[in-house]
Amino acid sequence: MKKETKTIIITGASSGIGRETAFKLAKEGHKVFAGVRKKIDKDELEKLNPNITAVYIDVTNPSSIDKAFWFIIKKADKIDVLINNAGIAVAGAVEFLPIKKIKEQFDVNTFGALQVAQKFMPFLKNGLIINISSMASYGIFPFIAPYCASKRAMDILFNSLLIENKDNIKVVSVKPESIKTPIWNKSVNSAKKTFDLLNEASKNKYKKEFSYLEKNALKNNNSAKEISEVAELIIKIINSKNPKCSYNLGKTALFAQIISLLPDFIVNYFIKLKLSKI
Ligand SMILES: NC(=O)c1ccc[n+]([C@@H]2O[C@H](COP(=O)([O-])OP(=O)(O)OC[C@H]3O[C@@H](n4cnc5c(N)ncnc54)[C@H](OP(=O)(O)O)[C@@H]3O)[C@@H](O)[C@H]2O)c1
Numbered sequence: 167m168k169k170e171t172k173t174i175i176i177t178g179a180s181s182g183i184g185r186e187t188a189f190k191l192a193k194e195g196h197k198v199f200a201g202v203r204k205k206i207d208k209d210e211l212e213k214l215n216p217n218i219t220a221v222y223i224d225v226t227n228p229s230s231i232d233k234a235f236w237f238i239i240k241k242a243d244k245i246d247v248l249i250n251n252a253g254i255a256v257a258g259a260v261e262f263l264p265i266k267k268i269k270e271q272f273d274v275n276t277f278g279a280l281q282v283a284q285k286f287m288p289f290l291k292n293g294l295i296i297n298i299s300s301m302a303s304y305g306i307f308p309f310i311a312p313y314c315a316s317k318r319a320m321d322i323l324f325n326s327l328l329i330e331n332k333d334n335i336k337v338v339s340v341k342p343e344s345i346k347t348p349i350w351n352k353s354v355n356s357a358k359k360t361f362d363l364l365n366e367a368s369k370n371k372y373k374k375e376f377s378y379l380e381k382n383a384l385k386n387n388n389s390a391k392e393i394s395e396v397a398e399l400i401i402k403i404i405n406s407k408n409p410k411c412s413y414n415l416g417k418t419a420l421f422a423q424i425i426s427l428l429p430d431f432i433v434n435y436f437i438k439l440k441l442s443k444i
Pocket of ligand 1: 177179202204223224226300347390
């Protein structure tokens, strides 16, 4: 039996999970509108498969979302799936992180995703929104608290959207453990810039933790899962008649969920113990 061809929008398709997912969905025959921010990414993506149309979307810029909206609805009568994938990871010690950086984190991962969803919802009736959240949404990871909080906030807002909306729009949160993508290098580079601006006393306070964060990000990236695993899970969700509200990807994500169910003082005790040994 011939598979149904769907119209799918995915944000943040220039690299990592977004690029791989756009490619795999297009290969399955779906019509994919892939969000990018640079001409070079547009050209490269469109070369991958004729089913991909790259669209400029900066999720923090309402006028770019508006332009993308008109561009897409002129080309498609309906939208079946919106994948909120665009994301950044702001890392560092909460004590010294500039509020501007924390706002930037929420602007992309939380408000950006919601802004795109609100714009496209009138065309998503009976459709599906898939959010690329993270196991960080379980909130137990120090020194990437802005990232954890942004994903948790996204999950809470979109879960309400699922309950409240009257257009039968399903909402699914995908929570992967570490995946091999450029996000962690970008995050460390940005955290390093912020760290370098601190005075010596502040630097000394968190020097050990910063160097652990740096090493851990690189180590995580080497041992992380492949992007294809996320893309395959997304395809499974799209093909499922009744997808669940939330999917963990990987044993570490499941472990993070279980740990997050324990009382805070127990979780904090063990995390502090681990940090004291770095
Ligand atoms: N890698 C992991 O371990 C992991 C685990 C769990 C969840 N995730 C989530 O997976 C998603 C994809 O990340 P990734 O790991 O594949 O990293 P990535 O390769 O760095 O991809 C991030 C994507 O987001 C885009 N982006 C950033 N800011 C944007 C903005 N303001 N507007 C539109 N697009 C923007 C980037 O575009 P530019 O190239 O233009 O900057 C890029 O295409 C993120 O939401 C991330 O939180 C990742």
